[in-house]
């Protein structure tokens with residue numbers, strides 16, 4: 001099965017090392033604000049460094065550890081290899 | 085506008101504490117922001133000929149949002165003219181400039197003069213980032229001072245700029261293209277992107293991957309190796325608190341012991357001497373003795389935090405702890421509570437979320453602290469006098485019961501009083517850095533000082549009152565003791581006379597014990613403890629333990645006519661085992677011993693802990709709830725244990 005490039009997938013399903021664009025976080029407003037203030041703003045580009053507990057993403061120079069329970073509700077659109 | 089104070093603002097891990105310590109040295113005080121549980125440090129620093137006040141604001145990522153930290157900082161920035169700082173030093177991490185500048189952009193929408201302290205330029209240069217500082221300064225419309233706080237580089241430049249600002253030179257003009265107050269984070273992001281494209285010659289660099297951090301993270305957050313490292317780190321922490329801390333603690337006890345005997349030799353016997361030695365000196369000793377564990381704990385935490393490891397460690401337990409409504413960071417307090425609940429409760433400052441923090445404070449004292457140890461030894465020995473293996477099992481069972489009660493209660497609080505969705509963890513993982521020894525030493529000093537100033541006085545007062553309750557009213561020497569002493573005076577053999585006098589002292593001590601307010605209270609309250617199987621003597625023991633649990637052992641020892649030693653010898657233990665109720669039956673049947681043991685595991689019998697809970701939560705209410713809940717749970721559980729053992733025919 002191949003995914004159309006524009007289909008948002010859960011952060012948990014992203015491949016390690018892949019770069020993606022943030023689509024949305026289906027979380028309570030307080031958690032959303034926390035993510036945004038850490039740099040996970042609308043449509044930002046992020047790179048998945050590690051899956052599991054915690055899942056680690058890098059946004060620009062910031063590394064963020066995210067509990068699996070949160071990562072599941074964050075949806076991203078994978079970008080083609082080579083994009084940053 | 086008072087130019088004589090500046091506030092430090094910045095993201096967490098940007099070197100705020102380091103810069104603060106460089107500016108103020110050891111002349112700082114830790115307290116809480118008025119009406120909150122957020123720690124505030126205030127210090128003084130020389131700027132030219134002037135002395136200015138420096139306030140360390142809580143580290144945060146954004147001035148918007150509902151978090152208590154953001155509210156506090158907004159309050160300070162919007163405060164009335166008197167309390168408002170004359171300038172804000174915005175500390176930014178040059179190696180992670182983009183994210184750090186978002187906060188600066190938000191700050192620029194306020195009126196305060198701003199100085200940007202561009203910290204960690206050493207790290208930024210190592211990764212090859214070259215920044216046009218004058219351009220950045222021009223685009224932001226504020227002075228930008230490059231520095232390396234950990235080495236003290238750039239400090240003079242910062243002082244000069246502060247001096248120029250406070251001498252009231254020109255007012256700062258905000259950039260025309262700065263987003264309006266209340267703009268979204270996305271708007272600030274766009275603006276900062278534009279600023280940085282300008283400030284970095286050749287455009288903003290693409291975010292580089294830090295290979296070293298990546299490699300270390302792979303090990304430290306790995307399910308297996310991460311857990312192993314975590315256990316090693318926590319083992320070291322535990323050893324420090326349990327073993328290393330006993331050295332200074334013994335020294336403190338020894339010193340105050342000498343002090344007591346010194347004063348005792350100077351003063352005539354009487355009420356004043358007793359008050360000074362047993363009340364005041366004893367009370368101060370009982371407070372100061374907590375210092376080594378508090379200082380050592382904060383020393384270790386500061387080191388762990390500075391390296392960046394603590395953020396990783398928080399994730400190790402988060403998944404399990406969340407099920408009980410506790411955050412992953414609760415591990416340090418809960419582990420520490422096995423040594424002592426006081427430093428444990430103070431260390432809940434590591435927990436950012438207020439609800440999470442309260443839950444941890446409420447349940448931490450359930451963990452079996454070292455003061456319960458002598459009580460466990462005594463009571464498990466009474467429970468299984470003839471079967472040491474079973475006594476050992478019961479001993480381990482006490483620790484398990486304590487932890488189980490803590491997690492159960494956290495879960496219960498989460499479902500009831502402390503409702504709220506437990507938010508799983510999202511944390512910045514800072515790059516790994518070498519910890520700063522001087523930061524750690526200053527943190528330890530500050531926390532020790534804060535403990536003595538706020539909780540310390542209350543604890544001394546509690547100790548004096550509890551001493552008074554157990555020493556007064558004075559009863560005359562019982563007839564039996566008087567007769568023994570007369571016999572001793574007439575005895576020709578000195579050995580016999582000494583023996584008689586010793587026996588007289590024992591009888592008098594027991595009479596004083598039962599005639600004191602504590603003794604009277606024990607008799608009065610005994611019916612309450614009747615269903616748990618306690619007679620008045622055991623009730624007195626339980627009551628006096630509210631000063632400190634280990635007092636139980638010496639109280640029981642005095643009741644059976646031993647000395648007031650913390651470690652009774654076999655003879656005294658035998659006497660406690662065979663001590664009788666007023667009707668002649670044994671006090672410590674198996675059911676009573678089990679019920680007392682359970683009571684000691686669960687009850688809140690430590691007034692100093694309550695003093696610290698009150699201080700850390702800012703409300704008496706929480707201390708009262710803690711006392712009522714823990715003691716209530718202890719009572720009910722002990723009741724169930726006693727009555728079901730009786731029903732099962734075990735007595």
Ligand SMILES: Nc1nc2c(ncn2[C@@H]2O[C@H](COP(=O)(O)OP(=O)(O)O)[C@@H](O)[C@H]2O)c(=O)[nH]1
Nearest residue numbers: 097098099100101102204232233234390519520
């Ligand atoms: N390399 C480097 N490390 C620094 C600098 N300033 C602070 N640090 C280190 O960064 C870590 C975090 O500093 P700290 O002052 O606790 O940051 P805070 O969380 O903002 O209070 C500590 O290990 C410091 O020693 C700096 O300019 N250069």
Ligand SMILES: [Mg+2]
Nearest residue numbers: 097100101102
């Ligand atoms: Mg700090």
